[in-house]
Amino acid sequence: MNAWLVAMLAIVRREAMRFVHQRSRFLAALVRPLVWLMVFAAGFRAALGMSIIPPYETYITYEVYIIPGLCGMIQLFNGMQSSLSLVYDQEMGSMRLLLTSPLPRWWLLLSKLLAGVAVSVLQVYVFLAVAAGFGIVLPGWGYVLVLPALILSGLMLGALGLLISSTIRQLENFAGVMNFVIFPMFFLSTALYPLWKMAESSTLLRDICAANPFTHAVELIRFALYQSLNGWALLWVVLAFVVFFGLALLGYDPAHGMSRRPKRG
Amino acid sequence: MTALDVSDLCYSYGPKRALDGVSFALRPGFTALLGPNGAGKSTLFALLTRLFVTREGRITVAGHDMAREPRAALSKIGVVFQQPTLDLDMSVMRNMRYFAALHGIAGREAVRRSEAALAQLGMAERADEKARNLNGGHRRRMEIARALIHQPEVLLLDEPTVGLDFESRQAIVDHVHGLAKAGLTVLWATHLVDEIADGDDVVVLHKGRVLAHEPASELRGGRPLAEVFIEMTGQKSTAREGRG
Known part of the structure; x- marks a missing residue:
């Protein structure tokens, strides 16, 4: 087998094994969106009226509306979690092991990204299965067609995590990521309310939401779940991935970033 | 040279x-x-x-x-860093094979080389143990063995x-x-x-x-x-x- 592929498979397998060992992480990843679905959505159902907007062809309940947003949420948290584990790897030294491999650095980091995506896609499918168990069933082919959308959105959000990990020096700084990345990205998106609903309260908010790459990740997933393609969202997600990954590579380039002082010697 | x-x-x-x-x-x-x-x-x-x-x-x-x-x-180059870089939840052999893969070595060849490198450091019989169960000295020896897999x-x-x-x-x-x-x-x-x-x-x-x-x-x-x-x-x- 090709040396590049050997390394990528090993990196993905290692990440998957890690995930299997950390059952609490899996549970947390699953419980979080389920709480939103069962508690938040149930409460909001009465308050929020949903009009018919694409890709929906009929009136839908609020629970159905927020399913794609919660899929995105799983991937957003997963991307940040990978970023956290990368910062941890840097502190613990196993990142060094990875980076001294003779394979190109961009390939090693892309492998790391794909490993995170594999884990997040698995989480999303388990979440969709549990949601189906509670009666929120989506069109059959949607479950298949959403896969490429999930891979793309996972790559984009993972690349954002990678970019953050290349700029954060210590684990302690990570709380800031929660406050300044995850929450704004999630709340200022179409995960919880459609754009027209946002526009009702503020056009500025609507514009911010429309520019948020996470909005487009959610819309890409939403349309794919209903067997259609949102080309504009696809373009945004791909562009955001290229920008985030490019900047992350710059951050991990020994000539630019990573030039921290070694601890001793 | x-x-x-x-x-x-x-x-x-x-x-x-x-x-x-x-x-x-x-x-x-x-x-x-x-x-x-x-x-x-x-x-x-x-x-x-x-x-x-x-x-x-x-x-x-x-x-x-x-x-x-x-x-x-x-x-x-084979390198052993000051800080340990082991995955403690994996066995010695899995750690070795992960590193071999980072150098593009897989399958039987990876196992063969890992076994040879472990034997060189007197660690052959530890291959199936979890890295976590090794003492500090043996962990280090494993890291040295690992650094030799790609024959630097x-x-x-x-x-x-x-x-x-x-x-x-x-x-x-x-x-x-x-x-x-x-x-x-x-x-x-x-x-x-x-x-x-x-x-x-x-x-x-x-x-x-x-x-x-x-x-x-x-x-x-x-x-x-x-x-x-x-x-x-x-x-x-x-x-x-x-x-x-």
């Missing part, structure tokens, strides 16, 4: 010069990079493993220029005995001397003179400069190596009685 050639290497952290015109060429065998804490050893190791890069100076590994052919150069020409070890008891330290020093005798080029960073034998080469690094590069026996000139080291660097606390 020398296995590792460093010439005029400089590196700064802002205004602070960490390495200042470092040059040395290593032949196969054991070379100790002796220097007190803060001498620039870890910076040098970061440059030798391309974690850092610099425009000033040149590193050549087995004829490959680190700046122009980084991948070829890295494929000839140069083995770099950055203070590999830090935190180990005397016996484990001695065992590792002996093992690595054995590897050097078998023809490997070893660069062993340390601040402990008792890890250096009379037949070893010594590069003394202090405040980012090379103060000496000669066989230990010549460097100490009949006196204890510790005494000579203290005299050269003014560092008392780290020097101990030499082996030779």
